[in-house]
Amino acid sequence: MSIYPEISDKLMTLKDAVSRFIKDGSQIAIGGFTVTRNPMAIIYEIVRQKIKNIHLVCHSNGQGLDILIGASCVKRLEIAYGGNGRYAPTCIRFKKAIEGGVIEFEDYSNYQMSLRFLAGALGSPFISTKSGLGTDILQYEGFSEEVRKERKVARKKYVTIQNPFNDDDDKVVLLPALNPDVALIHAQYVGDDGTVRIKGLTFADLEQAKSADTVIVTCEEIVPRSFIRLDPDQNSLPSFLVDAIVKVPLGAHPTACFSFYDYDPIHLNLYKKVAGNDALFRAYLDEWVYGVDSHERYLEKIGTTQLQKIKANPVLGYAAGLDRK
Amino acid sequence: MSIYPEISDKLMTLKDAVSRFIKDGSQIAIGGFTVTRNPMAIIYEIVRQKIKNIHLVCHSNGQGLDILIGASCVKRLEIAYGGNGRYAPTCIRFKKAIEGGVIEFEDYSNYQMSLRFLAGALGSPFISTKSGLGTDILQYEGFSEEVRKERKVARKKYVTIQNPFNDDDDKVVLLPALNPDVALIHAQYVGDDGTVRIKGLTFADLEQAKSADTVIVTCEEIVPRSFIRLDPDQNSLPSFLVDAIVKVPLGAHPTACFSFYDYDPIHLNLYKKVAGNDALFRAYLDEWVYGVDSHERYLEKIGTTQLQKIKANPVLGYAAGLDRK
């Protein structure tokens, strides 16, 4: 019998979570933001299982985005920002893929993408905003007419209408809702009743999860129901919105996980050095992704010394004094 | 010098908060929901200061709504629900006012009203939903053409459009955003840095506060910055969205305040007995509102025995075993 009877049907391995829920052509939203809480462990597993033709829908993504694009898993991209702080002012494989014309892409802004997830979560078909009026974001469409006919692609990038509640000339942008096939979220805690708690900033993770057909949550710890229900004001998602739960300590490495660990400057600098060169990048994937069959093995390669360095001060939430150059 | 230097410009008495920020004709949103966290102390003060012609915008309101309407402070009402649990399946003065034709009113639903506050908070001029299609909520308008021209009244109750992102016939309701003049919120905690923390359910309080031009927060306790910033994930509103802070322990009585006190069945039953009769209701106001010049005096009249009975078990959040008949 499972030690977690309430979530025994949802608790699974990374391998099973990916093979059950992520398909060729899936539309995927990944949680986190640039250097923090990217669901790296499950992204590495997607790469290992060679899932192709992913339609990625992002606001600001960093390391997760870059690995998926670099490993040729992504066919189509809706994005506001591809960057990883000082370690990659523009994400390296993302930049190469767009300059090389090897992926379909379309630009939005962060608020626009977040509002699109929110609309999907609310069950609203679209949402209105003033953001973007006059910009080339509303001028240039990245997707062709053919792409616009495909599943999970909005029929129009956006629509501008006259505000029907204002008699004066007043233009408003309507943005189509997003309802991805799968949202991948890395959280600090999942209760043994399936309740999810994210600590620190939530970015657009909650809107992404609520808008998705399937939600996979990887987590640092599974904690008792008695703990997670003592103060339910702090919780983020109810169990019934979550389809798969995978316990993966350090599952966001080399990005940060507030109150557990900081981002890993050594690994991100290593990545920065190799990612721009196709051969070196393939060697990186061989060594760090294909060459390890689990996140535990990957962490063994990182090593305890490095992991101790990035261990967060639990009160501050980050590794004070960490050499971040 | 103030003992709270960071919020010395915002900390004030109920009297000052009402006289500074609430005007004849103000559009007001009040927080809480039926029997919980109605900002009663400031509502009583509004009644005492005889503010008139209020335009009240509500989802589900209970005691606060009924007192304001009963005391003839309300001219215009947008509402989803006027009720107070078993103590008033339909709010009594609300019911009389509508049946008597003495206030202008317009009906929406709870989701619709909450979405309208959300749109106001987002800076979106309107928001789309499927809720309400086919109903008389979209058939009957309560406001006249003249009222529709007045400030803070939407030019149209709603608009139905064809979803521009769907080639098939697909109708969608657009609801106009709400941006009330003032939102009145009762919270458990305000930090001495002005940060607001609401415990238990937040209803639509946060959307109401974020959508309003002015926010008045009454609270049970003012707590140190060191406490409220230890876990900022739990906080509800930043200081800069709040214009006035008033410390009023038991400020939601006779409605409940999670983890502090339960609703007061004795007082709500007393109210139920008198509210239907105009003379008795006026006597009630004379005794409990006009006849006391502060919330402290009002609480003295309620008495410690009754207040001890409704004191919440701080872990359960309510008064276990309270006689609620």
Add this chain to the structure above:
Amino acid sequence: MANYTDNEMMAINAGRLIKNNDIVFAGTGVSMLAAAAAKKIYAPKAIIFFETGGIDPSLEEIPMAVADPRVMSGTCLNSGLIDAFSIVGHRKLHTIAFLGAAQIDTYGNLNTTSLGNYMRPKTRFPGSGGACDVASLASGVITFMQHEKRRFVEKLDYLTSVGWYTGGDSRSRLGLVRGGATAVVTNLGVMKFDEDTKKMYLAEYYPGVSKERVIENTGFDLDVSRAGESPAPSREELRILREEVDPQNLIL
């Protein structure tokens, strides 16, 4: 006389309609009882939640309103209205809502707003609250009614919450993608809706109630040809209801 009350019989019959993994939207009064009974007797894996944002509370005491602090205690999550209604309408969930109403018509449309002229009503009720929303967005609605001719009417004075609208496929033609009226549970029996016409019919009448009595108390033509007698509540059902769901006897 039966050894149980109308409210008990209604709570039990509605509870029997709930299945494991249903997400149950509960309102006040008998709907609160029915939701708690469903969870404690018939469908322990069902989740009870409230429009106010309280999800899966411990319900050690029965809440008297959907904003009662008892709906915030021992929950998995305390959120707010926006979250609650987005759960009601969530595509991946099977959400069942319990509602009450002042009037119902043959297609399960509901009135909780007013009687008489809308602008100057004879009787004003509380209004939609979340009823219109869940009727629009949930997978199904179970309505509690007192079975009286003046409540089961040919034409509603005000259509607050849409059921099967004008029958047939009229609901989906409105633009509503799922849901509709599932059942009506009264003090006399349980009504369901014809799969094609979407008209209400009598599915079950309670022990001691005749089909004729149901017809007499219904203000429109009601097909009773498919009706059978409901099983009486068991001792155990009543025990749980009285001792665990509402031991303070606040609603029973």
Add this chain to the structure above:
Amino acid sequence: MANYTDNEMMAINAGRLIKNNDIVFAGTGVSMLAAAAAKKIYAPKAIIFFETGGIDPSLEEIPMAVADPRVMSGTCLNSGLIDAFSIVGHRKLHTIAFLGAAQIDTYGNLNTTSLGNYMRPKTRFPGSGGACDVASLASGVITFMQHEKRRFVEKLDYLTSVGWYTGGDSRSRLGLVRGGATAVVTNLGVMKFDEDTKKMYLAEYYPGVSKERVIENTGFDLDVSRAGESPAPSREELRILREEVDPQNLIL
């Protein structure tokens, strides 16, 4: 040679533009420095916040990205993107955004998307992120630029974030109710915008920089007639910047 770096001079000059009670939206790099400097030197009552949702962090260490865990530490509130952008656009707040860009034009419009053809660019940059949003919604924008001809251009390759659009009242005619480009802070000086034409002009040049050098490094006509020399950073400004804002010397 001056005893301070370009980044120090830029952070100090941008910081000087912030007032108490401004709500300052900070990005990465020098904008992070400028925001922290503003708070610690010029406007202690200003609030620094990030598009990621971190509001008023303690900034005991300088964050290297807007999602750095250091923007979540000691805050008054940890929220998310939706909340952050609704703060940027909030009517009751005076919000000033710090942005960087690859290209800027004479009306302060910005490009952070790409050079060359959009679909097959010569150089791809990260994209808008929140830049387009804050340029649309904030009360004002202060942009950090390296002062080079190829960056100060007649025509942007891609207009990611709108400044004064095509000048005059064109911004408000777009439907944007407030905001616009406030200033541009470069390694050579500080540019502002003419009240009527909304064209960029040189307001200040740094000690040791000539008007001619600014003109040489600007790809469009720039009015320098109103320019004066900026005061050099004081010892105290530099001390706070070096010892309190970025003691690890990560960005300086």
